[in-house]
Amino acid sequence: MSLNPESNGKEEVRIGFFVCHCGTNIAGMIDVEEVAKYVATLPNVVVSKDYKYMCSDAGQDLIVQDIKEHRLNRIVVAACSPLLHERTFRTATMRGGINPFFCHMVNIREHGSWVHSEKASATEKAKAVARGAIGRVKFHKPLEKRKEPVEPAVMVLGGGIAGIQAALTVANSGKRVYLVERDATIGGHMAYFDKTFPTLDCAACILTPKMSEVGAHPNITLWTYSDVEQITGYVGNYKVRVKHRPRYIIEKDCVGCLDCIDHCVFKNGNTDDEFNQGLSKRKPVYIPFPQAVPKIVAIDPNACDFLAKGKCDQTCIPSCDKNAIDFTQKETFDDIKVGAIIVATGFKTFDAKRKPLYGYGKHQNVYTALEVERLVTSSGPTEGHVVLRDGRTPKSVGIVHCVGSRDHQTNRWCSRVCCMYSLKLAHLIKEHTNAEIYNFYIDMRCPGKGYEEFYERLLEEGNHFIRGRVAEVTDAAQTKDEEGKLVIRVEDTLAGFARRIPVDMVVLATGLEPREDANDVRRMFNISCSTEGFFLERHPKLAPVSTTTDGLFLAGACQGPKDIPDTVAQAGAAAAEAMALMDAGFVEMEPMTSEVDELRCSGCKTCLNMCPYSAIGRDDAKGVAVINPVLCKGCGVCVAACPSGAITQNLFEDQEIFAEIKEILAHA
């Protein structure tokens, strides 16, 4: 690619300066005409103009025309953030016939007009930074983007509904997918649910066919009980090491007959069943739930007598006619190469014990919503009978909304799904028990297709809605009616007085949180996160599934609380982004890499240890450092460290930055 063969960056510098009004976004706080006038007086500036919307077609054409008309060979655009429109103006510059990297952007909107409130000083600041750019752009050199082929495979991390949807979408396009799941089965949180709001269709009926499809898909390699151990490489060419934890079962031999579970030395469960939220017990050898995919048992090393204590009759081994039980299994590893990665690691629910006044863990009839999900499910520990821990059927139930959400003491955000799932549970509990249901809410948030209608339906079904944040759940009775019951103390903000509502059962609508190991995940994958810990998208509106790491996409609640329809839609979007990347066949690498000037390099090796990507080697014959441009990611750490000044970083050369500093400060 040679965009302008006659340009070598050494001819007379002719700069075009364009400042954008952005409607009134910039022009309202910065006198753009004055900025243009000022820049026109600077050396080498041939054209200096302001325009209403530089990013519009007309604005871009202005650049293209002026390059041709005035033989411009450098472009400076003062507008919004380069993170938003750098590509736009580089492309326009290229259309004008000069190398796109001769264009530089100055941010006078996000860093200027939007954050200042005094026009004179904001204008002075804009002039200074514009002058800095004029100073630096002189030193710009023509650069080329390197093309790298893309590996046509995707890794999906996390096998909840987001990961399942993303994996199936990519796999259906004919690409290879590696689905890596930490647990023994895929399905995620959705597998816990009985019904889904607002349609009340059975969660298992819509989820399990998709799970089986994943298990049977020829393009999907499903690895459960597995973690990502290490990741290297870059967009289009990620190398991932996946660790498979031993499940003590030879996966390819297990047919899922479950005979071993019957023959375990433990006749009853000895361990809390995670799938039933600890409401029942399971054995050391178990399958999470009957429709688990893959339908392969696992042996819990903490619960199994042989693995934990080394002593057991091992009655499970002879019970397996496939000889699939293998207590000698160790961790194994697989190394894969993928072009893109979709992170769909999901969420965890708020720990209700962090709100001690609600009595979870203290009063036995206080439940979390997820526990009640299991109670209303026919496949759950009580086979769908909503009963208290002592076996009684509750006659009155209080559902406390916003537990751990919208709360400055815990999590400030709204978890988005709790209002709707509380309505769903209210409906289901009423259906199962005909109990009186009290919902305690701050605001009912039911935005979504059919959601408000569902709320209305619940109102018509005779559920009680009390507006107010619950203060306390207590068993201290004050009247005879309250004896033996849990009393919910709340200020009814619509009625305007404090109330005490005695109920048999309390359901805490716990909010959604980032997973406890979200930090480890994002550090391994180099994803930013927002203050609350959810993974950060590249742009909240325009790049909602991308991250700042190219080739890495987000799906589902790891990016923020969302319900199933939104999760599935986002997973589809992440899959589409990954497919677009692969179908292009190659990626263009930013040219901001560093280079060593052999003549100036003293061979001191200082830079070698600086590089986090091992991109710097040493040519022992010449006694100089050599940077591998394929491995270099363009951070510039080595440049700053080189004592001989022998390393330069494209677009961030010393002379460019020094010129920028000097010119910014030259403006009084």
Next chain:
Amino acid sequence: MPEEFEPRIIAFFCNWCTYTAADLAGVSRMKYAPTTRVVRVMCSGRIDPQFVLSAFAQGADGVLIGGCHPGDCHYIEGNYKMLRRFNLLKRMLSDMGIEKERVRLEWISASEGDRVKKVVNEMTEHIRALGPLKLPEAMAKWDVEFEEEVKEEPAHV
């Protein structure tokens, strides 16, 4: 009474965290002092101590460096490299008589727009209290003094 002194702060922000945080502050319309002039670098590890010295020498009243939080660097550990250089640089600057409030290193993640506002405002206040640095003028004066000294006492050959 002279007009209130408006410091000029050169801010080196890393592309992935602090620059993005400053963008977020903009999008959220948080108002802060118009004292910073941002120089974007890809990583705080790119910041050569000479950039800081150069900024002071050319008349900056302060230098702010913004990078990703420890462990969050887009380039794995560039911010640690910056931290090491910064600690050395700080000692050197204080030996040169440049007050410690004039140079500041902050870890600001992409979601911490409010922190950009807070740090810039704080730094502006601190520097305003100190007054202008005027290093270029001082350096010019030193040059004259040096010339005179050389004239008075010719160097021993």
